[in-house]
Amino acid sequence: MSQLYASLFYQPQVTEIFSDRALVMYMVEAETALAKAQAEVGVIPQSAATVIQQVAQNVLDKIDFDALAVAAGLAGNIAIPFVKQLTAIVKAQDPEAARFVHWGATSQDILDTACILQCRDALAQIETLLQQCYQTTLMQTEIYRHQVMIGRTWLQQALPITFGHKLARWASGFKRDLDRLETIKSRVFTAQLGGAVGSLASLQQHGSAVVAAYSKCLGLSQPSCTWHGERDRLVELASTVALIMGSLGKMARDWSLMMQTEIGEVSEPTAKGRGGSSTMPHKRNPVAAAAILAAANRVPVLMSSLYQSMVQEHERSLGSWHAEWLAIPEIFQLTAGSLARTLDVLKGMEVDVDRMKNNLECTSGLIMAEAVMMALAPKMGRLQAHHVVEAACQTAIENQVHLMSVISELDEVKQHFTLDQIQQFFSSDSYLGNIQDQIDTVLQEATGEIQ
Known part of the structure; x- marks a missing residue:
């Protein structure tokens, strides 16, 4: 590059x-x-x-x-x-x-072994960065575990979650990545020495x-035997690194969407000259996310060439082995770079809790429709409750009013619940499910309390 x-x-x-x-x-x-x-x-x-x-x-x-x-x-x-x-x-x-x-x-003995040694040292760097990302994310999870925000599905507002829960999911992914790396080391970091056809004659x-x-x-x-033509070790190693890259791409996608002007819930760290535009002085672009997402697009293509290169001829191949020389270094370098960018963002991410609170209300209560439905379901059955709340949502949208004002006027609701109870249905804090239990489990895994 x-x-x-x-x-x-x-x-x-x-x-x-x-x-x-x-x-x-x-x-x-x-x-x-x-x-x-x-x-x-x-x-x-x-x-x-x-x-x-x-x-x-x-x-x-x-x-x-x-x-x-x-x-x-x-x-x-x-x-x-x-x-x-x-x-x-x-x-x-x-x-x-x-x-x-x-x-x-033979030449391949030396080149394969050198490649393994390179990958071992590069993976040590990646593992260090991964561990730093993991620990930083755990710390941020603790800080924001109770910060309610909107959860989104299909890019639409869905139900309340907490920012700490989103971070806990990222941390859990880092933990799985670290576990994967540990399990493959003895298998993939294997010497190569076989001579011309693997017989060492x-x-x-x-x-x-x-x-x-x-x-x-x-x-x-x-090695139990020569592996000149069997490339699964290197492909497994690169695949594991590529999995890390894919997870980083998911995180970058999340925070870049949360940086959109209309959402504005988080921002990448500020620095002189960072994220600007050559023509628009007001811009603050998610430059770290851009680099990570570009890498996340590139690595799967490189992995494809490695998977294709597994199909080799006889004892030593023509061309397939050579393709690794281009793909493996790039996969490691792009992933390491993306980890460094991610760590920088995790450490310095600016969180706008007020925007998170405001965004919870931008649908005028519609995000709590499921909570209302589940409260009504034991009284009238889930399907009937769904029909009642769906109709109420349509009325609220058509009249441009808060859903709670429509729900609180329905006779089939008032006969079962007081106004105070109805108001409680619309409290986002009260409809977070087992999020805190999940966060506790992620934090406990980090301390070894859960094996």
């Missing part, structure tokens, strides 16, 4: 993890672990592994990245020219050790032992 847009869509730490320099660093880490593992098992001399590890400490400064980029276009992947450069750098220090660089491995009888040592060196799970 252009650096002009990076601050709008990305997050610096995750962007750095997926930079060209970082990718090569992770490939160096994989090659170093390979040499160390093979020396431990006795496949290559310990002296060679020692030299390779020593060279790796400052090899990035000796890599010709421009030449690497040109050669990658000819070779079909970056690993082939990278191994040539690494071998040459090792050879300059110790020709004998250079013979054992990349011993028995080049290592003869030492293949399994090398894989075990290699995985341990990298702090990754040991």
Whole structure:
């Protein structure tokens, strides 16, 4: 992505993890672990592994990245020219050790393992941001748990809720995201080492032992078998990240709609130069929501390419594997950027409680029609109560009067309820159901009181 847009869509730490320099660093880490593992098992001399590890400490400064980029276009992947450069750098220090660089491995082994290492570090950043969003949302849930506002369905005013309940639902989503991340780590963060066709025949009888040592060196799970052509681990990982992105998109959609001039219940944080218009001085646009929603539109398309890439040919594929190189970094970067934007909004969101109260009354009591119907239902049956209240609503709309004034004049209502009771039906505070119980449960989950 252009650096002009990076601050709008990305997050610096995750962007750095997926930079060209970082990718090569992770490939160096994989090659170093390979040499160390093979020396431990006795496949290559310990002296060679020692030299390779020593060279790796400052090899990035000796890599010709421009030449690497040109050669990658000819070779079909970056690993082939990278191994040539690494071998040459090792050879300059110790020709004998250079013979054992990349011993028995194939390009995909190094690139897959580097990708896993990238994803592991990027996911740690995402998890930190996710945890911060979760904790901030819990705090805001406590603050606004009793702040009544209108709940909306199909973009129409429906029934009263509280702003704390909306926040609690967001917090509950963050909790599920965190739980998902925890459950997949041991499964997806798995080393890749299989050689040309996954058999590690080049290592003869030492293949399994090398894989075990290699995985341990990298702090990754040991695979039961090679997974060159089976991409479910990476797709599961990306899918889990994409789920986070989808949830963030839902939240951004909510608060951007609540920022509409006619609603005005919340606003994104203020800052000099933020949310302005090039032509309308009065504008205060939801710029964080715009970036998050753009990312939420983009990530599903990227995921589609990953799902399609699962259909691969035989032991190693042509093209399908390569598509991951474009999609996975973008999914992680867009999600990390969106988490950072969301955290900023959650921390600094401006809430207009007066507008929330005013918006509860903009239908002149119609939002309490269900409450009135449910009060009448035990007296005359639910269907008859529905007919009575529906007709009253129509009368209130036609005469442009408050629904309570129509309901309080109906004989079938007055014979069962006093005026004070009827007035209570129209108190939004009295028709919130089990919202506070739900909020309590979300808060208790966060403290571990509910397992």
